[in-house]
Amino acid sequence: MLKNDIVDTIREKALWMRRRAFRMVFDAQLGHPGGDFSAIDIIATLYFGVMRYDPKKPEMAERDRFIMSKGHATGALYTALCAAGYYPEDWLTTYMQPKSMLNGHPNRNYLPGVETNTGPLGHGMPVALGIAIAGQLTSSDYRTFVLTGDGELQEGSNWEAAMTAGNRKLGKFTLIVDRNRLQQGMGTEETNGLDPLDDKFRAFGWDVEVVDGHDVVALLSALSEPAGGRSKPLCIIANTVKGKGVSFMENKASWHHGVPNAEQYNIAMEELV
Amino acid sequence: MAAPAQKQEGFYDCRDAWARTIEALAEEDPRIVAVVNDSVGSSKLGGFQKKFPDRLVNVGIAEQNMVGVGAGLANGGRIPFVSAASCFLTGRALEQLKADIAYAGFNVKLVGQSSGVAYGELGPTHHSIEDFAWLRPLDKITVVVPADSWETAEAVKWAAAHEGPVYIRLSRMPVPDLVVENRQFQPGKAEVVRKGSDVTLVACGTMVHLAVQAAADLQAEGISARVLNMATINPLDGAAIEKAASETGAIVTIEEANIHGGLGGAVAEHTAATLPVPVERMGFPGFVPTGSVEWLFDHFGLTAAGIARSARKAIGRKRA
Known part of the structure; x- marks a missing residue:
């Protein structure tokens, strides 16, 4: 596929994911739409422009792995896995219903394509690190991607993993930080500031790229593997907007787990085109 | 750390049986790896490290990371034995044991070393007497407490072959070998x-x-x-x-x-x-x-x- 076609495909998938995720949240009257929307362009870029996988063989040893550490953003993850072909769309209608496989946080035992169970923050990085170390031990060429929220980086377990990844020079390991600068209640910098985040990761032995997390071309470029590979893990700080794509949701912490009424849902559908 | 109890004739430290067995299993199965938190010595994994330097993953003093890495190694097709003093393995990383191991159901073997009050004088921070109560409700984790060297070796062999998470709780207190006729290790059976x-x-x-x-x-x-x-x-x-x-x-x-x-x-x-x-x-x-x-x-x-x-x-x- 030509690069322009890939970019168009990613944008189309991302639009569908936003609309479908918001419908899930509206129907369930539960979810985390603000964080879904800040992450969707990143996840769409990974699944439809970067990663190697086969939805018919979710356990394929050489698959690239995506770990959704910000496990609450299930609207983004579940629509991506559906669009990637892991399961049919009608599964999405069960979101958070009794005994649904689409729990409020992902469970790998229920859903193909989910690599590990997340939900409590700060769990994705160490697990992704273990996957990357397994790749290193077996000289595999799969890549491991982990997406964390930014507020999530206040959990110390991330820095334990960051230190190990830097020391082991895991060139196949990529962390993407969904840097929307808002956590559940208020701004990250007002809560327990993270800046300068790029310098922190460099000090831990990582390559760092800072990109616009809604610019598909920039994301594709940052996520592409240079010829000859990397000799350090890569941290992509993706500057994003919580609630991206819907005017009344953008940059509002209240949409972390806010849910729309019918009027808001209709306005959002008019804007998401 | 406190000195191990005085040597007594016919009494054996079960960690020796653990170390011998894991080394032998690792010879046979390249998927077996060890994950430690600067606990090579207390886990008696010096021999393992010598034989398989690449297959010993030492994350340093970082138990949450250690357990998460174990889950990830299992995702990557390895059979990880995560070995550390059980007070830190279970207490510090309890949420990882719950979410990453039990709930996610990864094929990870947890080996708690010097459990109970083995570190007597070091005090309750270093005792692991709460681990049964913490792990029993995590129902996917099989909790095995070997009584002697023979049972330790059998439990480690069984754990390596079993698909699913296991916690093997070892002591450093020397114990005698039990005398039981026609002995057979049966997990889940008294x-x-x-x-x-x-x-x-x-x-x-x-x-x-x-x-x-x-x-x-x-x-x-x-x-x-x-x-x-x-x-x-x-x-x-x-x-x-x-x-x-x-x-x-x-x-x-x-x-x-x-x-x-x-x-x-x-x-x-x-x-x-x-x-x-x-x-x-x-x-x-x-x-x-x-x-x-x-x-x-x-x-x-x-x-x-x-x-x-x-x-x-x-x-x-x-x-x-």
Whole structure:
């Protein structure tokens, strides 16, 4: 596929994911739409422009792995896995219903394509690190991607993993930080500031790229593997907007787990085109 | 760290059996890796490290990362044995044990070293007596507490072959080899070490050989005590407990752990729900005072004489 076609495909998938995720949240009257929307362009870029996988063989040893550490953003993850072909769309209608496989946080035992169970923050990085170390031990060429929220980086377990990844020079390991600068209640910098985040990761032995997390071309470029590979893990700080794509949701912490009424849902559908 | 207990003839540190077995298994199966938190020495993995330097992943003093890395290695097709002092492995990384291992269900083997009050004088921060209560509700994790070197080796071999998470709880306290005819390691099943009809002594780990000694002493005064080695705490062998309750009418549980939520708690829960009989729970009631492991055992009656006393008490509580 030509690069322009890939970019168009990613944008189309991302639009569908936003609309479908918001419908899930509206129907369930539960979810985390603000964080879904800040992450969707990143996840769409990974699944439809970067990663190697086969939805018919979710356990394929050489698959690239995506770990959704910000496990609450299930609207983004579940629509991506559906669009990637892991399961049919009608599964999405069960979101958070009794005994649904689409729990409020992902469970790998229920859903193909989910690599590990997340939900409590700060769990994705160490697990992704273990996957990357397994790749290193077996000289595999799969890549491991982990997406964390930014507020999530206040959990110390991330820095334990960051230190190990830097020391082991895991060139196949990529962390993407969904840097929307808002956590559940208020701004990250007002809560327990993270800046300068790029310098922190460099000090831990990582390559760092800072990109616009809604610019598909920039994301594709940052996520592409240079010829000859990397000799350090890569941290992509993706500057994003919580609630991206819907005017009344953008940059509002209240949409972390806010849910729309019918009027808001209709306005959002008019804007998401 | 505190010096290990004095060497006694015929008593063996189960960590040696663990180390021998994991090295032998790793020779056979390249998927086996060890994950440690700067715990190579206390896990006796020096030999493993020498033979398989790449397959020993040392994340340093970082238990949350250690357990998460274990889950990730399993995702990547490895069979990780995550080995660390059990006080830190279970306490510091409890949410990782819950979410990444039990709930996610990864094929990770957790090996808790120097459990119970092995680090006696170092105090309750370094004791691991709460681990049974913490892990029992994490129902996918099989909790195995070997009683001697033979059982340690068998448990490690079984864990390597079993698909699913396992916690093997080891001590550094030297223990003698049990004498049982036609011995076979059966996870999830109580092992009848001695037959008896007046009372059942249900023990695990370092306590089993003391229960055997107590049963022999009780025999001399005409009391017939059954001894069950309850090497698997979770899932509990409920059938063996019901059989003990119905055939002997009184039970004593003995564990190197907090009695609340541990083996004693499990047996009391099970008998209360099925066939209530007197249950005397021996172990620790909470944080313990400073002292050597020998002093602590003695202080809390975890001796053959103390177990015999509890047996008489349990028998005395039977309904006329």
